């Protein structure tokens with residue numbers, strides 16, 4: 001219980017720190033975020049609107065009052081965050097919170113598919129390679145894994161878009177769901193969503209699985225040499241039980257952390273990936289925000305990614321002890 | 337000597353009246369890049385029903401291989417050849433090496449079971465101890481209720497609390513508890529034979545002793561045949577009815593425990609007795625045996641002990657000695673065993689010396705034997721004797 005409190009405290013602190021740093025960045029940006037936004041609006045709307053009016057609007061929208069003393073401005077800003085008010089996107093002219101709420105499920109959907117496929121493929125392949133250590137299968141798969149790992153996911157994405165997306169019509173190269181289908185719980189919509197997710201997910205899975213597969217292979221080979229596996233065989237247990245309950249279970253344990261780290265990595269990767277595939281998720285909006293210097297949107301996406309990673313790590317830490325009985329979540333801190 | 341007489345004579349040397357396991361020319365080879373590695377070299381041996389047989393040897397002498405061979409459990413890519421016959425208490429003898437994969441899985445643990453050297457890591461770290469018992473019982477299609485009752489009884493016999501041990505994870509138990517739980521696990525399917533490979537190696541002396549006495553009572557209660565493999569001769573001597581000594585992947589001497597301790601006749605056995613203190617002797621009295629254990633790829637010709645043996649002559653280098661009878665139940669593979677007591681005197685009196693008749697012709701047991709010895713001792717023996725004499729007198 002004590003541990004949960006401590007760990008929750010750590011998580012909250014991380015989120016708070018990220019929010020504070022982004023506040024500082026906006027406040028300290030050369031020329032001020034506000035000036036940039038005002039200039040942008042001025043450009044786009046022409047000079048018939050007085051600059052003062054725009055400035056007032058902007059101040060209202062970005063949730064930071066430049067004239068207030070810094071501590072007051074800070075409280076105002078944090079208060080907004082706590083209420084779920086991330087400000088207003090200048091570029092899209094919508095509330096940031098609305099944009100995020102709409103985009104987040106898609107990113108999570110895409111990442112869940114990628115993660116499941118990556119680990120499903122990597123763990124089973126790695127275990128098979130370990131069982132067939134030294135055979136042609138093992139050696140060739142090791143080579144393939146190293147080769148695919150050395151390709152950056154965005155290169156794979158560009159290749160997929162060019163060859164599978166644009167030259168053929170097997171897979172859609174952009175968007176989240178078919179343009180002709182209304183969002184809702186219809187078969188067409190769900191099938192269409194998966195269809196659209198295939199290429200982005202494949203770009204991740206095929207370039208990331210290799211490392212995990214090789215790690216799984218190494219772990220499994222080590223476990224296969226353990227005394228308890230030998231004793232289990234002598235005790236007459238079925239190969240299936242030994243593969244799952246002895247080798248698999250113990251080989252996966254050290255990979256659990258890397259699974260969680262990969263969630264952070266995928267969130268980061270989603271910025272470029274979603275832009276390439278024009279897939280409006282969190283990453284896509286962050287890219288847009290950076291391109292148009294849309295501060296509130298940038299901060300909102302940044303915070304969402306931070307919170308997601310923090311939650312993933314929290315869940316991971318909290319559940320690790322369920323997987324490995326040797327680790328206690330309580331007072332035992334050796335795993336962190 | 338006619339063939340008939342000869343075979344009669346040979347038979348007496350390794351056969352016992354009611355064997356539970358017969359090993360004939362058991363050999364294990366590994367194909368390696370630098371040659372064939374023969375890690376068990378034609379071992380022929382009977383294991384008497386309900387006896388405690390101690391198998392003693394240095395590490396790398398092939399004693400673990402002998403243990404694995406009895407269960408046909410040699411790890412890949414080792415190849416076991418020869419003959420292993422199991423005699424159930426009732427029923428026909430079983431040719432273990434001819435068993436199908438399925439029959440072999442049944443044979444192991446139901447008829448003959450094993451406690452490994454790596455006892456500390458013989459449990460799956462992510463599984464409760466109790467589940468190990470359950471899955472074993474289930475894998476052999478035994479009744480789970482009766483099986484678990486037996487498991488609990490065994491744990492209690494080993495002074496473990498089943499309610500505490502069964503729901504624990506392996507890391508929650510101490511080394512000694514794990515070791516005892518492992519012994520219980522190996523007996524859960526009521527085997528006739530239990531092979532133990534260095535079962536006490538990782539434990540402290542006190543725990544070793546208590547496990548020995550527990551094994552003794554388990555053996556009585558469940559009519560077990562125990563095969564206890566160790567490098568620790570004095571330890572196993574407390575428990576074993578017979579001792580077999582291995583050197584360089586072969587058996588070199590076998591006999592009743594008392595016989596070996598009092599009249600060990602192979603030069604290696606004698607050096608081994610000198611190299612290991614008895615339990616009550618301080619560690620400083622250990623006498624290392626000069627030279628290194630042989631490489632399994634390149635075992636010396638003839639008697640494999642000849643590079644280290646003070647009695648070695650041309651005959652020893654030329655051909656491998658056969659077993660000769662020292663007494664009824666004591667045989668040794670050495671050409672010059674009669675000369676061994678003079679060449680390699682015991683430097684510490686073994687515990688059984690008290691029972692020894694004062695006027696023993698062989699003389700090993702006499703207190704003044706060491707000083708009376710006039711033959712040329714091997715150099716390290718001379719040093720040792722100097723120390724011992726100084727210390728003792």
Ligand code: SF4
Pocket residue numbers: 602603604639640641642645646647648649652657669670671672673
């Ligand atoms: S046969 Fe020869 S070399 Fe071998 S132990 Fe006997 S005396 Fe030594």
